[in-house]
Amino acid sequence: MALNPTDLFDIRSLLSEEERMIQDSVARFTDERVLPIIGDCFDQGRFPSELVPEIAAMGLFGSSLPEKYGCAGLNAVSYGLICQELERGDSGIRSFVSVQSSLCMYPIYAYGSEEQRQQYLPGMARGEIIGCFGLTEPHGGSDPGNMKTTAKRDGGDWIINGAKMWITNGSIADIAIVWAMTDEGIQGFIVPKGTKGFDTQVVHKKMSLRASVTSALFFDGVRVPDSQRLPNVKGLKGPLGCLSQARYGITWGPIGAAIASYTSALEYSKTRILFNRPIAATQAVQLKLADMARRITLAQLLSLQLGRLKDSGNLQHSQVSLAKWNNCRMALDISREARDILGGAGITTEHPPIRHALNLESVITYEGTETVHQLVIGREVTGINAF
Numbered sequence: 001m002a003l004n005p006t007d008l009f010d011i012r013s014l015l016s017e018e019e020r021m022i023q024d025s026v027a028r029f030t031d032e033r034v035l036p037i038i039g040d041c042f043d044q045g046r047f048p049s050e051l052v053p054e055i056a057a058m059g060l061f062g063s064s065l066p067e068k069y070g071c072a073g074l075n076a077v078s079y080g081l082i083c084q085e086l087e088r089g090d091s092g093i094r095s096f097v098s099v100q101s102s103l104c105m106y107p108i109y110a111y112g113s114e115e116q117r118q119q120y121l122p123g124m125a126r127g128e129i130i131g132c133f134g135l136t137e138p139h140g141g142s143d144p145g146n147m148k149t150t151a152k153r154d155g156g157d158w159i160i161n162g163a164k165m166w167i168t169n170g171s172i173a174d175i176a177i178v179w180a181m182t183d184e185g186i187q188g189f190i191v192p193k194g195t196k197g198f199d200t201q202v203v204h205k206k207m208s209l210r211a212s213v214t215s216a217l218f219f220d221g222v223r224v225p226d227s228q229r230l231p232n233v234k235g236l237k238g239p240l241g242c243l244s245q246a247r248y249g250i251t252w253g254p255i256g257a258a259i260a261s262y263t264s265a266l267e268y269s270k271t272r273i274l275f276n277r278p279i280a281a282t283q284a285v286q287l288k289l290a291d292m293a294r295r296i297t298l299a300q301l302l303s304l305q306l307g308r309l310k311d312s313g314n315l316q317h318s319q320v321s322l323a324k325w326n327n328c329r330m331a332l333d334i335s336r337e338a339r340d341i342l343g344g345a346g347i348t349t350e351h352p353p354i355r356h357a358l359n360l361e362s363v364i365t366y367e368g369t370e371t372v373h374q375l376v377i378g379r380e381v382t383g384i385n386a387f
Helices: 017-044 049-057 076-089 091-111 114-125 237-271 283-311 317-341 343-347 353-363 370-382
Strands: 131-134 150-154 157-168 175-182 185-192 198-202 214-225
Touching (some): 017 049, 017 091, 049 091, 076 237, 076 283, 091 157, 091 185, 157 185, 185 214, 237 283, 237 353, 283 317, 317 353, 343 353
Parallel strands (some): 131 175
Antiparallel strands (some): 150 157, 157 214, 175 185, 198 214
């Protein structure tokens, strides 16, 4: 029997029946609801907000969190498969779900009070409360310890001043998880939309993640009560813990983008006739397609093992860095090669590779740049910090 071109090692057989059902369900959603509109959304620079209720109804927000908060209580591998299938549609869709789940719902669950969990998580799971994550600042994001945003105590309140940049969902969010420097170290705050002194501004002229909302956040004397502070974490452990959750999902997402680009090039190569034969019959194109299949297979195995480690409680943050570095680079290279195979047709959003290539320029940068993750692995193998 011929092997599946997108699953040469039959990795699907390593999944549980529940994991396969979840993957199939999200794949159908991507095929039926995302792919028919996402090219136009990218062209128009529009986030398809009409999909949010459907995503919520499928239980994809905070899918790994407990059912007592209205979430699905799925395992880590299932969350990874969700990310893979959503990003097969578009990085912007996966980013929306990733931010809501890993960067906003997770810190409320992990670092918040029980009152905060009950107040926010059920509504966020239903898609009625949208969140954003305020960590990166205008001067840079790779050194979060050099944070300029501050929060000062004023009686029973906190006064927040500063700015955040490159914030997914920022201008459409109902709450922002904001990290600020305090006299006791970095702490997190839940800042509701409409709080006096809290403003947002949409980032325009993007050539990447055009079907996603990217914003700047501004805090000018923003007063929030202490009840809005996340009480159970202080220091960089808080935001870095959230980033590890999000980066885990990102190791899976680019596999979907790579598969979409690869299958587009594979199908095109069989129908594009040059010199009286399909270009798929040439050694040059076959070598490119074979290399794409090899790299996708390696990435699939990497993320699956990462998910199993996470589910067993044995995951190390440097392992996430290795997978994020490898899989983002893999997907970016494949989308570029796929665009090349498509020739002139590859520069339009009628075909997915150019859209994925542009999106992946952001994915390889956010949640830790490629260089940062390379240095994390360098530190792991040498024991020497080169940051």
